[in-house]
Amino acid sequence: MKFNTFGRTAAVTALAALALSGCAANEGGTAGGDSSESASELTGTLVGAGASSQQSAQEAWTTAFQTANPDVTVEYDPAGSGAGRDTFIAGGSAFAGSDRAFNDEEVAAGEFGSCATENIIEIPAYISPIAVVFNLEGIDSLNLDAATIASIFRGDITMWNDEAIASQNPDVELPDTTITAVHRQDDSGTTENFTEYLNAAAPDVWTDEADGVWPLEGGEAASQTSGMIDALTGGTGTIGYADASRAGDLGTVAVMVGDEYVPYSAEAAAAIVDASPLVEGRGEGDLALELDRTSEEAGVYPVVLVSYLIACEEYTDPASAELVKAYFTYIVSEEGQQEAADAAGSAPISSDLFDKASAAIEMIK
CATH class of the missing domain: 3.40.190.10 (Periplasmic binding protein-like II)
Known part of the structure; x- marks a missing residue:
């Protein structure tokens, strides 16, 4: 099993693609860095809610992201996956954390309060047994x-x-x-x-x-x-x-x-993720997975939790889109994934999943 090491160049490229001239980027293109090198111009409050499993990782992510972007406040309520999805549907948060992706019926209903269209982005960004x-x-x-x-x-x-x-x-x-x-x-x-x-x-x-x-x-x-x-x-x-x-x-x-x-x-836990296909019939930015719980491969742990970051593909509020895009880009970066691993013992996503996640995040507008 290979884990993602991304590389400094890949991270820089991912952040540059954001076209956020004020988004802080240190060596390696992650959220931390010397403010004398690059001062963030991002401002505002980003509200998320959902999976309590992500709590330790979210605390680490928000601390690092806010340090790099001192005029941004990230608020994450670990109220549970169901509450997070409900809050996102109601438009009470700009993003959700959920230990499952939206199911086909929920996606077909297309009622997501902060979104300008019916399309959503779902990224398996937190992998843990x-x-x-x-x-x-x-x-x-x-x-x-x-x-x-x-x-x-x-x-x-x-x-x-x-x-x-x-x-x-x-x-x-x-x-x-x-x-x-x-x-x-x-x-x-x-x-x-x-x-x-x-x-x-x-x-x-x-x-x-x-x-x-x-x-x-x-x-x-x-x-x-x-x-x-x-x-x-x-x-x-x-x-x-x-x-x-x-x-x-x-x-x-x-x-x-x-x-x-x-x-x-x-x-x-990560071994089972890379071996699992995406759910069929979803949008290009929806990376919901079909996990194989019955695998008998050596060294696979099947009681795995894949927790998603969920966002709109297009927001009614452009400021929310800018903040979500920058925050998600940091989370899937090498530094962001290592922060979660250190704080919560999660598995960094693979380079293949990083490429798919980065492409999905790039769609946010």
Whole structure:
């Protein structure tokens, strides 16, 4: 698997293509830089909302972008993917962050409040594994296959020393403790990605289709990623799912892929993205992906979250278009992707995806 190293020249070219004479560019064409070399003339407030999985990355991105552009304020509300999409549709934000792309029905409806046309830009700019995380004293990791994970979250497996878990972890002393499965209460792209994996990899157990709203009764509900982590760390015998950047000191699950158990990593998550095709029938700037959750390739981690940046292809407000274009260009740049990797443990996008993303961003006007 090769990760993007872009190169200084490519980044400079991408920023030059913006035709924003005031947009700050340092050596390498990224958001940071010496103001004595290039002073930004960008001004205004850029409002975004959406995926809480992007929160750590967005904080790093906004800090660097605002440092390079001191007269710009970027406000990102990590209210959840569903809330972010709703806000974007209503015209309450210039861009959205979402752990899933808009589906075909939503795209066909074409009702996006800040857009002058029905066409939107969707860029998979944040790639991260979803960690299956648990809280069991003295246990840092477990091996589980998809059917066992699905049975736990369905409530069919209720004890940590159940034979289905014990047989996959013969060297672990499992406690006689009740399992408390925690799920997201809000409409969550993380939930949609997680349930899509369960339905694809364990269809005989998880018969519900992928959905951002948790489809089952029972278990414990928590709002947003921070609420999920609080519920897990505050309980005993808990298990849940969250963007891997938030796993912290919780125990994590290595997921069976083919004949081996694969722990989460940025590299393993990115591997599945490059192997996945784009959704058919979308606009030129819509880079929504069809992820292959059932891959058995060595080293692939299928419980992956691909979080999108969503914008209008054409804005009713030219000032919004200018800010979104500059901000998105920074995010997909080498520096922007490295900022996210350092802050959130995400996987930098590949050079091929960078080229596609840059072409899509260039369409914004």
